[in-house]
Amino acid sequence: MAASNIRFGPGATAEIGMDFADMGVKNVLAVIDPNLAGSTAVTVALQALDDEKVSYTVFDRVRIEPTDESLKEAIDFGFAHPADGFIAIGGGSTIDTAKAINLYTTYTADFMDFVNAPIGKGKPVPGPVKPLIAVPTTAGTGSETTGVVIFDIVKMHAKTGIANLQIKPTLGLLDPDNTAGLPRQVAAATGLDVLTHACESYTAIPYSERPGPKRPNLRPAYQGSNPISDTWVLEALRLVGDYLPREFDDPHNDEEARGKMLLAAAYGGIGFGNAGLHLAHGMSYPVSGMVRDYKPEGYKVNHPIIPHGMAVVLNAPAVFRFTAEGCPERHLAAAEALGADISDATPADAGKILSDRVIEFMQRFEIPNGLSAVGYTIDDIPELVKGTMPQHRVTKLSPRPFSEEELAKLFEDAMKYW
Ligand SMILES: NC(=O)c1ccc[n+]([C@@H]2O[C@H](COP(=O)([O-])OP(=O)(O)OC[C@H]3O[C@@H](n4cnc5c(N)ncnc54)[C@H](O)[C@@H]3O)[C@@H](O)[C@H]2O)c1
Numbered sequence: 001m002a003a004s005n006i007r008f009g010p011g012a013t014a015e016i017g018m019d020f021a022d023m024g025v026k027n028v029l030a031v032i033d034p035n036l037a038g039s040t041a042v043t044v045a046l047q048a049l050d051d052e053k054v055s056y057t058v059f060d061r062v063r064i065e066p067t068d069e070s071l072k073e074a075i076d077f078g079f080a081h082p083a084d085g086f087i088a089i090g091g092g093s094t095i096d097t098a099k100a101i102n103l104y105t106t107y108t109a110d111f112m113d114f115v116n117a118p119i120g121k122g123k124p125v126p127g128p129v130k131p132l133i134a135v136p137t138t139a140g141t142g143s144e145t146t147g148v149v150i151f152d153i154v155k156m157h158a159k160t161g162i163a164n165l166q167i168k169p170t171l172g173l174l175d176p177d178n179t180a181g182l183p184r185q186v187a188a189a190t191g192l193d194v195l196t197h198a199c200e201s202y203t204a205i206p207y208s209e210r211p212g213p214k215r216p217n218l219r220p221a222y223q224g225s226n227p228i229s230d231t232w233v234l235e236a237l238r239l240v241g242d243y244l245p246r247e248f249d250d251p252h253n254d255e256e257a258r259g260k261m262l263l264a265a266a267y268g269g270i271g272f273g274n275a276g277l278h279l280a281h282g283m284s285y286p287v288s289g290m291v292r293d294y295k296p297e298g299y300k301v302n303h304p305i306i307p308h309g310m311a312v313v314l315n316a317p318a319v320f321r322f323t324a325e326g327c328p329e330r331h332l333a334a335a336e337a338l339g340a341d342i343s344d345a346t347p348a349d350a351g352k353i354l355s356d357r358v359i360e361f362m363q364r365f366e367i368p369n370g371l372s373a374v375g376y377t378i379d380d381i382p383e384l385v386k387g388t389m390p391q392h393r394v395t396k397l398s399p400r401p402f403s404e405e406e407l408a409k410l411f412e413d414a415m416k417y418w
């Protein structure tokens with residue numbers, strides 16, 4: 001089990017300058033969400049650096065849902081402005097961009113060297129990178145706890161990633177003051193990302209059924225479900241069930257709900273960052289990558305996107321109906337943690353119970369009704385399947401093996417739910 005250090009509490013952002021001073025970091029590259037200039041999170045964090053006389057340069061050209069091109073531009077900026085530490089203030093897009101700058105400015109490499117095989121070369125990161133403090137302003141990805149960077153390879157219209165524990169942030173700073181401005185649609189999509197992380201981590205094939213690595217440093221970040229991850233993700237599911245509705249209804253005033261959702265996101269990240277994910281995430285990568293013209297409400301972007309949290313939860317009910325056969329008790333336990341009544345349930349009901357519960361959340365949080373509502377038709381299924389097949393890092397953790405035909409059927413089932 002590997003996880004970042006986590007600090008939680010309203011106002012914790014003001015401590016950041018002291019953390020860098022104590023680490024001996026004198027010159028920071030501050031990687032900032034393009035829409036958060038002037039926000040509380042950014043103002044407090046930069047003031048904290050000033051107070052401790054830590055100098056900084058700001059990079060705010062982060063792309064929401066990064067691409068290989070946007071990361072390369074960010075890395076070039078990193079080379080032009082050498083730093084001995086990094087701070088990321090934003091959602092997963094910003095934190096992932098900061099991780100990439102940190103990695104590629106520390107170790108000279110071709111961009112594809114560290115990218116997951118078979119899309120990239122999947123080389124292990126040679127050693128430690130520089131200090132990175134991640135300050136999430138969404139409660140979703142758990143990127144502040146993981147050694148994962150996710151991005152789109154533009155030419156392939158598919159998402160992939162870099163996964164290595166060396167690149168996880170030094171400290172994740174969870175401050176509920178920083179999510180107060182979250183548009184409710186962003187709160188919904190990011191919260192359902194947490195739900196999907198936790199369900200997939202809990203239902204992934206067990207670590208004991210996976211081949212062991214030749215050396216410990218070759219052990220993949222995603223090891224399969226395991227007792228430690230289970231503990232964190234079940235609690236994440238309980239928190240999502242109790243607090244996401246409250247955050248969605250009143251994101252500005254309900255500080256307790258915002259705090260609990262930040263914890264849920266981090267707990268989910270600690271869990272899935274070691275256990276891994278499976279089909280809902282694997283299928284989401286082409287769903288996001290092949291977007292045509294969908295522009296979601298609440299997202300300030302000038303390019304079409306299917307936001308990550310939405311792209312994963314759109315597949316989730318179809319996936320859990322299918323995967324339940326692989327480990328029905330675990331699907332039932334996940335549904336129960338999300339508040340479903342499982343008192344009379346039999347193992348044969350597990351898939352339906354969990355997917356019905358997820359659909360209730362989708363409706364409650366005004367998520368589009370399936371892939372057809374974000375622009376896909378059954379004619380797109382062959383391409384969606386083609387974009388999912390190389391996502392071995394996650395798909396091989398599915399608790400039920402699947403064929404290409406079964407995957408096509410899953411996309412068909414995900415087109416419309418109600
Ligand atoms: N590294 C990981 O472990 C991991 C895990 C899951 C997802 N991801 C990746 O993370 C990215 C998604 O990140 P995300 O869901 O956190 O969202 P995001 O970073 O893409 O941001 C979503 C939107 O919310 C806005 N926003 C963020 N914080 C705000 C705030 N406090 N107030 C107002 N607006 C705010 C942003 O400007 C943007 O428009 C995707 O690229 C996804 O693939 C990474």
Ligand SMILES: [Fe+2]
Pocket residue numbers: 141193197281308312
């Ligand atoms: Fe995710």
